[in-house]
Amino acid sequence: MYMMLPATINEVLSSLDAIIADCRQRNSRVGYFAVLYRQMTLAVKNGMTNKAFEDAARMEKFDVIFANRYISAWDAYKNKKPCSNSWCAAFDACDTGNLIVLQHLLLGINTHINLDLSIAAAECCPGDSIKGLEKDFNKINEVIAVLSNNIQEKLSQIWFPLRFLTKISNKREEAVLNFSISAARKAAWANALLLAYEDAHTKTQHIKLIDDNVFLIAQRVIKPGFFVSFLLKPVLMMESKDVKGLIDVLQKEDAKAMLIAK
Template identity: 25%
Template structure:
């Protein structure tokens, strides 16, 4: 059923703020030519066939990108850890419906794989707009590492997640499936906290020189609103699942794309002062080694998961 209450649910303040960010803006500036690479292509050409296959190939893609100093690795450093931890919890029987969670994990990873593959191939028309912004900003290298990570998280949660849930189905036992869906929040929160901790240590000297605190960069975290975004992804999936009507599916997919793209623009325009952003970019240029950062992240993640 699709009625006025569904419209109010979909067009709330959270989404309207993000929709406004997309007015008179296109993603063309984030389309970057990518040199073909057989190694990367071999890892994303074929669909994932299991959660272990998704984990292993995502980890190998992260390694490849790190070796190539490709900043698209920054998101994958978080995502591979989240994927691995989710698999560990599935295997340990921590979820109510383990079989559903396995489908959830594989289908979710498939949305990332297809977006990455199509961007690599230059098939931009097949890449969702929020992923065009995330990939393009990372390849251009003019965003902070924190922004690179959050742009990927934004695209994956605010666009891919509702579609994933719709694809795998919410029924039967919808309430149990929501409990399993919500359990992921804790994993993601702990990993984002690790990332903030590492980057605050990197940025701290520069922030002290300009008299700012890392807390000002938390505007990005607020803009991302992970818990809220995952809850709203479920709400959209409910609307799509209950309506089972092509016009609703098309309109909600458009809405997901626009609001996720608006979220990306918010992440790229934090309220942090230009002087602070300039200092942080210089710190990253001089001190951020992607390989070392990734290793530190994975090591520290082991202590919180």
């Protein structure tokens, strides 16, 4: 059974609630990123209410298009239908027990920013209208970045090994996360500018190229190399295996995060 795609930001929140509920029922690690993404969407909604964006109506349209990229990918994957290679990699990784929560979050962030954000921006504002979106485009990235950092801080408070890893690696995994978002913002905006002016055929080829590159990044997150894997091993061993419980931990309301877009 396919999910009806939302048309408003409130419907996006309801759809994400349905995904999270389904993940809790099936003990699916897909729920980790879904929780983070719901928090981001709520922060965007609060930002619209508090006039944090230049054009609230345009931002809602942008947010819905952006969210539908994720929701439709999840729905297609769940129903064994084709979806992008990079989302398949992120979803496939959720079926294994050899990644820590932070890696699952990073896989979702990687695909949604590096692949979906530029496509959504170009669809929302094709042609010359894309130029007026830049400030609000960057604001969404700020929301993602701060929420990601808040989630990492929350995980470090709960699972001591992650805090230890931060110390002995000079915050290496935090730097990787922040760099990913910062670099992705620049790349996504550059791709959005190109996609906004491309014809249908060229756009399809361009999106395929982006997807291939994002898939390669996902593989580096899944298999980060011997040294990082060695550092992550104690975190993985001591991290809770209770998927429902972890989803509940991530769902705990973070007032700071919810107010970030004000």
